Amino acid sequence: MTVTVPQPPPEGVDQATKDVALAPDARLVSTGRVRGMGIFLVLLAVAMVFGFGGVSSSLKAQFQLNSPPLTTWPGTLHMSVRTVAIALGVVTAVIGVVLVVRSRRRGSFLLFGIGCILFLWVFLAWAAKGTELNVLAVLAGTVVAATPLVYGALSGVMCERSGVVNIAIEGQFLAGAFLGAMIASATHDLWLGIVAGAVAGAIFGALLAFLALRYGADQIIVGVVIVTFCTGLTNFLTSQVLSPHQNLNIGITFRNWAIPGLSKIPIVGPVLFDQNVFIYGAIVLLVLIQVALFRTRWGLRVRAVGEHPQAAATVGIHVLSVRYRNVILGGVIAGIGGAFFTIGSTGVFASEMTADLGYVALAAMIFGRWRPYGALGAALLFGFAQNLQTFLSLLNVHIPPALLATAPYVITIAVVAGLVGQVRPPAADGTPYVKE
16 A cells, blocks of 8 residues: 655745746747748848848948047948948858758857847948948937837736736826826926826726736736727827916926946947936846846745746735736836836827837737846847838938838737747736635
């Protein structure tokens, strides 16, 4: 007869939830998809060598790599378009062939990313042929365009790591942008505008949490309803309040503040350390959430709730409380990101000014595998695509503006369709928790 000896209960909440919280969330990439990426890079290499490299060898591109306070180094980089296109095209082709023939899948996305960066380098050189491209302006514009996406993606990470899908980020963006602009204009206090944006996001985050957690409503439907409601509400208030009372929408914004010393670093300094408070806030939040989620007891509990709430509940974690807090905190972050559209950028609120970037932020979160640093990389990619239209028009590149404007959304479709590899969300993401 076999005797089953009962096991002692786990010692400590953290130890009991560790296996659940640390469940693998790596990107799942098939061998066929890796080969597809390699073939894609080979095709890019062909375009680089025979397309961009077909430009007359006499044409040169100039990349300006300094700012007015730094006029000596690194200066301006001069390059032959044909030479750069052929050389980098060959390197890209080699990377593509390596991806096609290699058996290991580890590191495939790193190689693919390097190939894409080389293609962008050649593309920018071709676009700047016979003229000068201010690289710092391109990079700074990318950072600015990526900032609201970082806030939105971090909001999504906070919510979905605890098991709640937040489709309402677009609505929280609009609410934060509207209330932030109105309060800042009425009080002439930009910091109060940030607080107002955070409160607006928190209100709709609490509404999402209440409906989804208290009544078990479908989280995606609730999120869409909140977006629709916020869109209609802000449009109504814009016509009925802001338009007749111009003093409530005067367009004040934060000024850039250069960090002494750091802003003088070549290339990186003017791009990252001569910005306004929203960019600095995004950097701080990014580090805090990354460390909190993956290096603290609080983060371990949040991830356990998002992976297996029943197991987390058996060791004393109050699942609904964790989810309520995270969804409201996610709303606060999205509301601050919404305030960026007004008091951090244009200053003036306009109807539907967020342009569905809340959904792009969700795609950045998925692309980044529900990790803050991964979301940052995806947000920078989307920000670059969004900024593409601006600097290409300055270089008189004859590409239809309407086609360039679709670039962020085409990338978004590619991401959510799994063309960059399947990703595994938290196991309990979007699943209502029922206490047993």
